[in-house]
Amino acid sequence: MDTLTNDETIVERALAGDPEAFGEIVRRWERRIFALSYGMLGREDEARDATQETFLAAFRNLRGFRGEAKVSSWLHRIAVNQCISRQRRARVRSESAIEDEEERHAAQFAAPVGYSPSHVIESQQETDAVRRAIQSLPVELRQVVIMKEFEELTFREIAEALDIPLSTVKSRLYTALKQLQMRLNRFANDAT
Amino acid sequence: MNEDFLKQDCQQQDELISVLYGEASPEDTKQFQTHLRQCGSCAREYEAFSGVRSSVHELRDLALAGFQPQSPVQRVERKSARAALTSFFNLSPVWMKLGTAVAIAVLCVFGFIGFMKSKQVVNSPLKEAAARMYSEAELKDAVARAVNEANVAARSDHGTVGSVQAENSSDRISVNRIQSQSPKNRRPLSRYERQQLAADLRLVARPDEDGLELLSDRINQ
Numbered sequence: 001m002d003t004l005t006n007d008e009t010i011v012e013r014a015l016a017g018d019p020e021a022f023g024e025i026v027r028r029w030e031r032r033i034f035a036l037s038y039g040m041l042g043r044e045d046e047a048r049d050a051t052q053e054t055f056l057a058a059f060r061n062l063r064g065f066r067g068e069a070k071v072s073s074w075l076h077r078i079a080v081n082q083c084i085s086r087q088r089r090a091r092v093r094s095e096s097a098i099e100d101e102e103e104r105h106a107a108q109f110a111a112p113v114g115y116s117p118s119h120v121i122e123s124q125q126e127t128d129a130v131r132r133a134i135q136s137l138p139v140e141l142r143q144v145v146i147m148k149e150f151e152e153l154t155f156r157e158i159a160e161a162l163d164i165p166l167s168t169v170k171s172r173l174y175t176a177l178k179q180l181q182m183r184l185n186r187f188a189n190d191a192t
Numbered sequence: 193m194n195e196d197f198l199k200q201d202c203q204q205q206d207e208l209i210s211v212l213y214g215e216a217s218p219e220d221t222k223q224f225q226t227h228l229r230q231c232g233s234c235a236r237e238y239e240a241f242s243g244v245r246s247s248v249h250e251l252r253d254l255a256l257a258g259f260q261p262q263s264p265v266q267r268v269e270r271k272s273a274r275a276a277l278t279s280f281f282n283l284s285p286v287w288m289k290l291g292t293a294v295a296i297a298v299l300c301v302f303g304f305i306g307f308m309k310s311k312q313v314v315n316s317p318l319k320e321a322a323a324r325m326y327s328e329a330e331l332k333d334a335v336a337r338a339v340n341e342a343n344v345a346a347r348s349d350h351g352t353v354g355s356v357q358a359e360n361s362s363d364r365i366s367v368n369r370i371q372s373q374s375p376k377n378r379r380p381l382s383r384y385e386r387q388q389l390a391a392d393l394r395l396v397a398r399p400d401e402d403g404l405e406l407l408s409d410r411i412n413q
Contacts, residue, residue: 031259038255047255130251148213149248155215167206173213174205177241184244 007071014062022062026055029072032151033079039146040083042135050086054079072153073161080143080162087139133183141176148173202234212241331395335386338393 007025014021033054038047057078058065065074134142147158155173159166207224210216216224228235284292381389 031256034259035252035256039252044255126247127251127254130247134248134251145248149245150252155210155213170206170209174209177209177244178237180244180248181240184247 008067011062011065011067011071022059025058025071025075029075030055032072033075035150036076036079036146037083039134039150040080040139040142041086042131046086046090050079050082054082057082069160070157072157076147076151076153076161077163084139129184129187130180133180133187136183137176137179141172141179144169144172145176145180202231204231204234208234208238208241212238212245331390334393334395335390338389338395339381342389 007028010021010024010028014025030051034047034051037050037054038044041047041050054075058075061078065071069077134145137145143162144158147153147161148155153161155166155169158169162169164172204224204227207216207220207227211221211224228238
């Protein structure tokens, strides 16, 4: 894969002291890492912070990158760990505060131009329901579904990033989709 | 995690997931599509999962729509000097634009004047004389003409100056002696005198002028 070769070359350049090289890695992967963080955390500001922390951690541990895995897998692993740490820290806060933040966040979604208010509300409710459904998944299922749906990684790339067998990726993905389906149906029933 | 409760009688979850995400081989895809036509449970599940995926994609698109890259290493586009000047000029107020225009015009006038003056210096007579090339015949004529003129001038002064100051310095005496001699009896000028005379008359450049050497050999020919 061309990206893999380039990533490795860029990391080598960064290790050799090229100050621009790591910036190139960031530019290349930050959107995907943001998507992963957003999927894992469910909040844009948190995802943004987690993305920055991921790249900072990667930069600090650049010398620890042995080149055994892909750069993307290495970055995803760091990002997942960052998100899990953030969630643990978030649990320390009171549940009510988290709920308030989630509600505030739900209102942050910009309404698309040209849509009626009822449609916008319906759409916001739906996306909010999906976000809550994803957030309620166990971490191991959430990681897989986010990597697949948000980042569009292949089964093999997910397996490498999470260091799990390919069959486990598929079974986790199946289970995640099944649970999402059930939760969304429940949200839909509650709404009506 | 208890995943068993999710499994249906039909044990084709792997194939379903692979086909759903387009990662199954063409043969496996074809086989599973045939299976979907026969298995209502798998067909419903496939359709439900497709719907879940669409909803997740909506959330993803919405989230990424507001994504602003925040690279730690910012891209710095370097402008050319001309572009930077142009943008500065565009942003500056009208009075500054006018002032700049007047300053440029004054600068151009001074530049032109300076250029013209430098041209005049270059075209000075001394430079022209130094730059001019004499042919051998021209040089001889010029020297002879200058000697004659000097003799004529000396003869006109001889009656007065020569007698009154006869007792003066030796160089004056020698000059008078040269001047008093008739052209026929006159001693020819020495090489040094010719060189000196030619240099005095600006017929050739002096040794210290622009590095030109005296054409002494030609003069003595």
